[in-house]
Amino acid sequence: MSASGGAILRSESRAPRREDRRRLVAWLARSSLRFGSYVAFALVLFVFAWRAPAFVSLGNLGNVFGQSAILGVLAFGMTIVIIGGGSNVVTGGIDLSLAANMGLSAAIYAALVQADFGDAVAVAAALGSGAAIGAVNAFSVVSLRIVPLLATLAVMNIAAGLELVITQNTVIAADTNFLSLLSSNGVGGVPILAFALLAVAAVLIVAVQYTPTGLRLYAVGEFPEAARASGLRVNWLVAGSYVASGLCGGIAAILSVAYLSGSTTGSGDMLLSIVVTALLGVVFSRRLVPTIGGTLLSTLFVGSLINGFQLLGVSSYWVNGVQGVLILLVVAATSVLRPQGNGL
Amino acid sequence: MTVQPLWEARRGRVADRLVQYTAIIALIAVMIVFSAAIPTFATPQNLKSVLVNNFALLAIVSIGMTLTVAAGGIDLSVGTAVDFSSLAFVFLVLGGHAVWLSALAGLGAGLAVGLFNAFLITRLGITPFLATLGTLFIGHSGQQLLTGGGNPVYIPPAVVPPSFAFLGHGEILCVPVVLVLVAMVGGAVAILLKRARLGRIILAIGVQRSVAWYSGLPTSGVTGLVYALSALVCAVAGLLLSATVNVYVPYSGNAFLLNAIGATFIGTTLGPHGRPNVAGTLIGVLLLAVVANGLLLSGLNFYWQQVGTGLLIFFVLAASFAKAARTSE
Numbered sequence: 264m265s266a267s268g269g270a271i272l273r274s275e276s277r278a279p280r281r282e283d284r285r286r287l288v289a290w291l292a293r294s295s296l297r298f299g300s301y302v303a304f305a306l307v308l309f310v311f312a313w314r315a316p317a318f319v320s321l322g323n324l325g326n327v328f329g330q331s332a333i334l335g336v337l338a339f340g341m342t343i344v345i346i347g348g349g350s351n352v353v354t355g356g357i358d359l360s361l362a363a364n365m366g367l368s369a370a371i372y373a374a375l376v377q378a379d380f381g382d383a384v385a386v387a388a389a390l391g392s393g394a395a396i397g398a399v400n401a402f403s404v405v406s407l408r409i410v411p412l413l414a415t416l417a418v419m420n421i422a423a424g425l426e427l428v429i430t431q432n433t434v435i436a437a438d439t440n441f442l443s444l445l446s447s448n449g450v451g452g453v454p455i456l457a458f459a460l461l462a463v464a465a466v467l468i469v470a471v472q473y474t475p476t477g478l479r480l481y482a483v484g485e486f487p488e489a490a491r492a493s494g495l496r497v498n499w500l501v502a503g504s505y506v507a508s509g510l511c512g513g514i515a516a517i518l519s520v521a522y523l524s525g526s527t528t529g530s531g532d533m534l535l536s537i538v539v540t541a542l543l544g545v546v547f548s549r550r551l552v553p554t555i556g557g558t559l560l561s562t563l564f565v566g567s568l569i570n571g572f573q574l575l576g577v578s579s580y581w582v583n584g585v586q587g588v589l590i591l592l593v594v595a596a597t598s599v600l601r602p603q604g605n606g607l
Numbered sequence: 608m609t610v611q612p613l614w615e616a617r618r619g620r621v622a623d624r625l626v627q628y629t630a631i632i633a634l635i636a637v638m639i640v641f642s643a644a645i646p647t648f649a650t651p652q653n654l655k656s657v658l659v660n661n662f663a664l665l666a667i668v669s670i671g672m673t674l675t676v677a678a679g680g681i682d683l684s685v686g687t688a689v690d691f692s693s694l695a696f697v698f699l700v701l702g703g704h705a706v707w708l709s710a711l712a713g714l715g716a717g718l719a720v721g722l723f724n725a726f727l728i729t730r731l732g733i734t735p736f737l738a739t740l741g742t743l744f745i746g747h748s749g750q751q752l753l754t755g756g757g758n759p760v761y762i763p764p765a766v767v768p769p770s771f772a773f774l775g776h777g778e779i780l781c782v783p784v785v786l787v788l789v790a791m792v793g794g795a796v797a798i799l800l801k802r803a804r805l806g807r808i809i810l811a812i813g814v815q816r817s818v819a820w821y822s823g824l825p826t827s828g829v830t831g832l833v834y835a836l837s838a839l840v841c842a843v844a845g846l847l848l849s850a851t852v853n854v855y856v857p858y859s860g861n862a863f864l865l866n867a868i869g870a871t872f873i874g875t876t877l878g879p880h881g882r883p884n885v886a887g888t889l890i891g892v893l894l895l896a897v898v899a900n901g902l903l904l905s906g907l908n909f910y911w912q913q914v915g916t917g918l919l920i921f922f923v924l925a926a927s928f929a930k931a932a933r934t935s936e
Contacts, residue, residue, distance in 0.1 A: 280859060288897070289674050296923070324701065339641070391917070403921070403924075403925065407924075407925045407928055408928050409924050409925060409928045410928070412868070413868070413869070413922075413924055414924065416865055416868060416869060416920075417917055417921035417924055418921070419865075420913060420916060420917030420920060420921075421864075421914055421918055421921065422917075423913060423917075424910060424914030424916070425914055427909075427913055428910040428911055428914060431910065432783050432910065435660060489817045504871075515833070535740065535744070538740065539740065539744065572929035578752070579750075580748055581748055582748070582755060583745070583747040583748040583750075583751070584744065584745045584747070584749065584752075586744050587740075587741040587743070587744025587745035587747075588741070588743070588745060589743070590740065591731070591733060591737070591738065591745075593740075594732050594734070594737045595727070595731040595732065602823050
């Protein structure tokens with residue numbers, strides 16, 4: 264989704280008028296899309312607020328945030344990998360192991376709690392296993408040069424298998440003070456998980472959007488050859504993005520153990536939702552590139568849809584379909600705006 | 608790339624050749640190990656069961672996947688085509704319609720999924736990954752709505768028509784019908800990709816889409832056709848799936864997705880230029896099938912089997928991509 268928005272606005276050379284008009288139309292279309300996504304989000308919120316007044320209560324909005332926390336953190340990980348790997352999803356960056364990573368790390372957390380290791384050990388182990396899975400991905404992609412789609416697919420299988428070995432395909436219950444604190448409600452009845460989501464988002468927005476390292480990651484993703492030529496340590500940055508993504512899996516695991524009071528089977532079902540959420544986040548960014556803030560908005564958008572549908576009594580069966588239609592609409596709109604020929 | 612001395616190039620070629628056949632070597636090694644370690648593995652009954660139960664359906668789906676990967680795309684909605692074909696087939700058979708008519712409807716339902724993909728990709732210009740991902744999500748909702756939240760639809764044994772049972776369990780000259788269909792579908796797609804003009808266009812699009820377009824090839828039409836064909840092939844798997852187990856289970860086709868991707872890409876390592884090819888894909892599927900069956904027979908803890916399969920795929924991929932890593936440095 265690389266956007267060349269800046270170049271289009273900068274028309275210093277005296278171009279023919281038709282060219283100008285074409286650019287104006289493209290600019291109008293792009294800005295309408297840019298704001299269109301916000302308008303669509305606002306419209307959906309407005310309809311929910313109008314038809315189901317309970318939707319806008321602080322408690323309910325807190326619930327939307329809280330219930331989006333796990334998906335959101337995982338989607339942040341996916342976003343970081345997509346930023347560093349480029350937007351071509353087949354050969355570019357993607358981390359299919361994220362959902363399985365969360366399942367395995369959550370199983371490790373719950374098993375350690377069951378074995379009477381304290382929360383501190385369990386938290387460290389969950390984060391450690393998340394980062395370790397990320398490191399394996401990084402090694403396969405950077406050193407072994409396996410296409411990310413396949414490398415993370417194989418790692419996903421291994422992680423999912425190890426999760427089954429630990430849990431024997433059952434739910435391992437875990438209940439500690441730390442976990443009950445995480446799953447309780449904080450100020451104004453807003454779940455702590457909501458604050459956790461915002462905290463992770465804030466840290467990542469600063470790290471990815473406002474540090475030199477974050478900027479370099481974008482450079483690597485958009486044009487690896489140029490990044491290499493200008494002396495960036497491309498391999499280390501890409502490897503780092505997978506480790507960061509793995510860490511997000513570990514953090515999500517902790518949130519998930521708290522939310523469900525134990526490990527969960529079937530975390531793998533979240534995989535495609537994570538991919539869709541991260542890719543949908545692109546339209547919530549100014550330049551139509553993956554950003555952490557955009558992914559946060561897209562997570563909340565999907566979360567509000569699910570919550571609002573429940574309040575309106577619309578069958579939850581529609582949620583997946585609406586998500587699918589949304590992503591198609593959004594991507595179709597973006598691809599119309601891009602110059603022809605560079606889309607695979 | 609710098610110019611290499613001749614002897615180095617030759618040594619490199621031998622190593623490359625070995626690396627290129629990693630998947631076959633792995634398959635033979637796995638077969639030898641299982642035959643030696645597990646007495647029940649190398650029996651005719653078991654080998655037949657590997658082919659019928661582990662290999663056949665995944666093979667057909669993977670052949671569909673091979674088509675789209677050959678055209679430079681990917682089809683994440685293979686499972687959706689399988690499901691909709693199975694759904695239409697089972698619903699119509701339950702409704703008392705003739706089996707051949709129901710089967711046609713099933714193929715049609717699968718084809719519809721493919722045509723939807725083709726529309727998204729060629730008319731709306733959505734990348735295949737996202738287009739088929741969207742189809743997958745919409746298909747998920749569609750099945751939930753049609754089955755009241757994902758309840759399986761059974762065909763009671765008493766009303767299973769004979770020709771329906773024949774499709775799932777019958778044999779032609781001692782060869783199971785499912786394997787005959789794998790051979791037919793595989794043969795047709797292999798001939799298409801290797802011998803037909805259309806196949807060359809597909810491969811050209813897969814290698815360099817823009818060059819193919821500038822050469823005046825009908826890239827858009829052929830791309831659309833590829834997605835329609837892929838879904839049609841998967842629809843065959845959907846018919847066989849429901850005929851084998853007498854039931855339609857919502858979203859069950861998705862179980863094939865990741866393995867089909869794995870098998871197709873393992874297959875690319877066996878191709879002449881690292882391109883997707885039917886023979887390679889089938890060897891990839893066979894490797895997965897043999898490993899799944901052998902680990903099951905080994906009596907190894909069921910959950911460790913998944914880990915084993917994952918590790919094996921990982922090593923095959925690592926070895927296969929070693930070549931790419933060396934040439935790019």
